[in-house]
Amino acid sequence: MLTRINEDVFWQLIEDCRPTEPDPDAEVLAATLTERLAYSPLWLVIDFAEQLSWALYRLDRKEYGHDLSSDAFLYTRAAVVAGRTAFDSVLQDPAAFTPYAIDLIWAEPLLYTPDRAYERITGEEWDRDTRYSYESCSNTEGWAD
DSSP: OOOOOOHHHHHHHHHHHOOSSOOTTSHHHHHHHHHHHHTSOHHHHHHHHHHHHHHHHHTOOHHHHTTOOHHHHHHHHHHHHTOHHHHHHHHHOGGGGHHHHHTTOOOHHHHTHHHHHHHHHHSSOOOOOOSSOOSTTOOTGGGOO
16 A cells, blocks of 8 residues: 655655665666656655655755855755755754765756656646745745844
């Protein structure tokens, strides 16, 4: 029986889809996640999109910004979301984000995973509107002085 995707299920799904070999731009992770989600009920894809946007939103804070462009900051946050250990470390210690920002470690393909799965299930593009925006600087509390 499939259950709604809560935070633990979200992270387990990412972990289950992570390749054993290095995946520098998360292309393999994104492809595997898309494939897995495309064979799931539509609600699972929607739940995944909500959890992904929530995780990215939580990292949308000025202490992580490092003077990156909006796109670079978003793609770098996606790289952090590509693994729960990294995500939890960064939330505990903003300095853990620094190597991602300095080395420009990106995971842009992860951002499109729910959209691609949705399109494979429905045959239509998804005009997605999640509860939280993952666009850079959308977390007003995270950017407040």
